[in-house]
Amino acid sequence: MRAAFRLLRVLNARRARHAPAPDTGTIRILLQHAYGMGGTIRTVLNLAGHLARERDVEIVSVVRTAKEPFFPIPPGVRVSFLDDRTRRRGPVARLLSRLPSVLIPRQENIHRAVSLRTDLLTVRFLRSMRTGVLISTRPGFNLITALFAPPGVITVGQEHVALEVHAPEVVRLIKRRYGRLDAFVTLTRTDLEHYRRALKAPPERLLHIPNAVTALTGDISRLDEKVVIAVGRMVYAKGFDLLVKAWKPVSEAHPDWVLRLYGRGRPEAERRLRDRIEEAGLSDTMLLMGSSPEIGLELARSSIHVVSSRYEGFSMTILEAMSKGVPVVSFDCPHGPGEVVTHGHNGLLVPRKRPAALAEALCRLIEDRELRRELGGNAVLTAAEYGLDVIGARWDALLAELGDGHPTGHGHRPPDQS
Missing domain, CATH: 3.40.50.2000 (Glycogen Phosphorylase B;)
Incomplete structure (x- = not known):
């Protein structure tokens, strides 16, 4: 394992010498399953729709377990899948899918939903990136991104739950790796304070941006239904x-x-x-x-x-x-x-x-x-106060700062050896 990390350092050093200028007009969002249902999926789609107004936005779904999306995909947003489980897979893919993930901590809630195959596909995707912004949306993906995203890629981690609910093993990795991210965003002010105290080497930008409220069908309630x-x-x-x-x-x-x-x-x-x-x-x-x-x-x-x-x-x-x-x-x-x-x-x-x-x-x-x-x-x-234009403007400001402040993007710190 140490040999692999030494090789990763060499590869990153080589890439850093030739890394292109930061590109905040290209956004990739790493999500567990874009076609599923749940609050994180809904809010990620909401954010992607806003960012796609002026940027090239793609949601990279680690798995696909449904033929059609539960929520509509916003205009201008593309969706791709790393592990498409709705399609027939070969014997090697089936074998790798039966083996547990080694990159997602077993105490992470999604550990049973991923596998060694998703590990390999996710790392391949990350190492294929040359520039742009990568937004990862849960601890397991933040940890992988911090470890494997190459120089030239601006990395932004998101947290959709609270630091204090994570298992000690996950928190230990968070403390070791989150400092390698270019920015980390919490949804609540309280959680922001918890991360400020927990991270001895925080990302250069550690900030609070809540989710924007989703525009829904239906009128204002008359409040007369029982x-x-x-x-x-x-x-x-x-x-x-x-x-x-x-x-x-x-x-x-x-x-x-x-x-x-x-x-x-x-x-x-x-x-x-x-x-x-x-x-x-x-x-x-x-x-x-x-x-x-x-x-x-x-x-x-x-x-x-x-x-x-x-x-x-x-x-x-x-x-x-x-x-x-x-x-x-x-x-x-x-x-x-x-x-x-x-x-x-x-x-x-x-x-x-x-x-x-x-x-x-x-x-x-x-x-x-x-x-x-x-x-x-x-x-x-x-x-x-949580409208998409209001919250979206805060993301626009963050991306503008990241583009101005990172001449070489992610990778300015050595890989973590955990």
Whole structure:
């Protein structure tokens, strides 16, 4: 392994002598699966659409598991795939796909979704780049990018969750490698401070840029439907087990209201949640709706958006609900909700992991229509502060700085030997 890193240093030194001038007009975004569903995918597509207004933008999807995209691809954005699993693969590819990744830490959430084959394909893609900007979108890809991106390529890492939720092994690698990136962007101010304290050798540009709110179909909600909405993948972080506990007293007090939960999960996760709902006697009022590509229409037909997460990087569903004038009731979990929701102004925050407090806040909004309208009106104004033009301008400014400040681009530091 040390011999490989020595060779990499030699190759990088040779490339650095002939590296072209930085090109911030060419953007590549490294994403896990562009055709999937989820908040990170939606926000990356949103950003790509903005950048493509004046730049050449390509999303490089590490895997492809669906024939068609769940979300529409913005105009001007190309999508390519490294490991297309919808196509027949040869025996060598099948063998490599069965072997575990050695570049993505096994404690990283996506470790089971990648393989030795995706390692090799990702490194080949990175080493094929000569210039331009590469934006990587999760810790595993940030770590690979920091290690293998060649001189001449400007590297920008993104974090869509929080530093404190990563396993110690992942944090150790983050501390060692993130300093090699040209810039690193967090979604919340709190996470920015955590990275500032954690990284002894931070990137030259370490900054906070939140996600932009996605433009959705549907009108502003009239807030007169007896519907509470929850949105998210059925994973432990989203706390839907806590939501079942919170909804039971709400349903008993207001049996004419329903909670609609939009999202998918692994079959076993969906089965466990459905069983919890049935055991709680909530099958008639807590409804699992599956996924919806038109979540804007569903938000417009709701009156309250509830967030039961144990932690959030930056909750796009909160901003999307606010853009439809829907007030939010949320656990004050790390870190996103508290940076968007101002208690008593555009929503209600309650102590994290406290279903009884969540139930009390839901009942308060259900019983006070005027408060719903007041909070909903303020929510629309809050969402406007996260418009694509506003947030996109901050990305434009960062790219301009990177183009001016890096005569040779990435690779000015020696490779990490981990």
